[in-house]
Amino acid sequence: MLDPQSPSAPRPGGKRPDRDDSFDASLPEVHRSVQVPDKGRWLWRFFAFAGPGYMISVGYMDPGNWATDLAGGSRFGYTLLAVILLSNLMAILLQALSVRLGIATGQDLAQACRAHYSKPVNYALWIACELAIIACDLAEVIGTAIALQLLFDIPLIAGALITALDAFLLLLLMNKGFRFLEAFVISLLVVIAACFAMQIAMAAPSVAAVLRGFVPAPEIVTRREVLYLAIGIIGATVMPHNLYLHSSIVQTRAYARNDAGRRDAIRWATIDSTIALMLALMINAAILIVAAATFHEAGYTNVTEIGDAFRLLSPLLGVGIASTLFALALLASGLNSTVTATLAGQIVMEGFVRLRLPAWGRRLITRGIAIVPVVVVTAIYGDTGTAQLLLLSQVILSMQLPFAVIPLVRFASDKRTMGAFVIPLWTRVLAWTVASVIVGLNLKLLLDTLAG
Structure with a gap:
């Protein structure tokens, strides 16, 4: 539990004493490193806060998303567009809560957990988050290795x-x-956006079919194979480690550490993340739409591997550059995800257990853990095995979501923690509803899997 004598402990009524935020600061090497203008046009303030949202959006379009979106589009057409939309709306809400927590308390989500929970609970949450980061890193290793193979003919194991x-x-x-x-x-x-914009133009999907896909269909819940992919999409879209990451990197802005400054920072940072996540929605939808318009409509309903998609795109679309654009976007996605996953790993390790490692050391450890299963599975099963491993990693991510979402919603709803920045009742109800949907979907998938 939080020590009431701690300088970061909230006072009765939710008031937190002013303190030196560099003390035990999240990502101390860049804490308050980006200047924010006190005066001037709103556009300059918007640009000052723009950035963290786009770093967060990377996690919503990493190589793991590609596997689930390609599988969903090729097998079920446009049906799962509704799931992409729903998961993105969930992400917008949860990232807004993450922003609010980080700015209002001066703590990231991992530090807040350490301050409020017992050591056994903290260690359990830390392990769950580390598993999520490893699963995410697994997807990045596979995606980047596949991109290197497709673009430069580098063997998959060497690419990994x-x-x-x-x-x-x-x-x-x-x-x-x-x-x-x-x-x-x-x-x-x-x-990435430019590559998929061109591919959408080449695929020329039916606008009416795309719009119908954004309307939820009963089969998403009633058919287990559709539900499995739907939960994989949610797991690939709403990233557990992003909630820790966002609550930290918003503190890189040197906004005024008073109520007025924090309120202004929350507003601009929320706008930043919402715009960035709408970009992520468009890219995720574009991947599924291209798969549906190109593969599903041509009768290729089992394109679950990125390599197969690469080989089929140019012949089916009749444009030679289509496959190259696809692989280039995949490589850019893998490189981007590398940056954010490393930062998230540093934040959760320092936040939960106060263990500091050099960035390169932390990265080599996490990446090494992810590389081993990729090399082993590729050596035994070939490319097919890595495709299944990629889909499995997204379901694992989805299973870890409740362990990040529930603490976040709890803290954002607690006046003693948030003070004047506690979320209103309607947001609280909506946030707990989202948390319940995530937990409920995961339980259904688990029970269906156990039932065979």
Whole structure:
């Protein structure tokens, strides 16, 4: 439990004493490193807060999303577009709560858990979050290795081993400043968006069919194979580690640490994340739409592997560059995900157990754990095995969601923790409803799996 004598402990009535926020600060090397103008046009304040939302959006379009979106589009057409929309709306709400927690309390979600829960609970939450990060990293290793194979004909095992070198990418970018890191991420997001915009134009899907896909269909819940993919999409879209990450990186802004400054920061940071997540929605929907318009309508209803999608795109669309654009976007996605997953790993390790490791050391450990199963499965089962491993990683991510979502909603709803920034009743009801839906869907999948 939180020590009432701690400098970060809330006072009665939810008031938190002013303190030096650099003490036990989340990501101390970049804490308050981005200046925010006190005056001037609203556009400059918007740009000052723009960045963290786009770094968060990376997790919503990583290689894991590609596996579930491709499988969903090729097997069930546009049906699962409704799930992508629903999961993205959930993500917007949960990331807004993460922003509010980080700015209002000066703590990230991991630090808040450490302050409020007992050691056994904290260790359990930490392990659950580490498993989620490893599952996410697993998807990044597979996705990047496949992209290297498709673009440069590098064997899959060699490509997986090469991904270990990206441990030093984050270190290089962080040394240049947090804004440079954000610019790198946004540049790769532009590449991904441009690639899929061109592919959508080539596929020319039926607008009416796409719009119908955004309307929920009963079969999403009644058919287990559809539900399995639906939960995989939710797991790939609403990332557990993103909730920890966002509550930390919003504190890189040097806003005024008083009620007025925090209120202003919450508003601009929420706008930033909402716009960025709408971009993620468009890209995720684009992947599924391309798969539905290209594969499903041509009778290829079992395209679950990224390699198969690469080989089929150009012949089916009749445009030679289509497959290259697909692989290029995949490589950009894998590189981007590397940056955010590393930061998230550092935040949860420092926040839960106060264990600090050099960025390169943390990255090599996490990446090493992810590389081993990829190499083993590829050696035994070939490319098919890695495709199944990729889908499984997204379901594992989904299973970890309740362990991040429930503490976040609880803290955001607690006046003693949030003070004047506690969420209103309607938001509280909505947030707990989202948490209940996530837990309920996971329980249904677990029971269906156990029942065979």
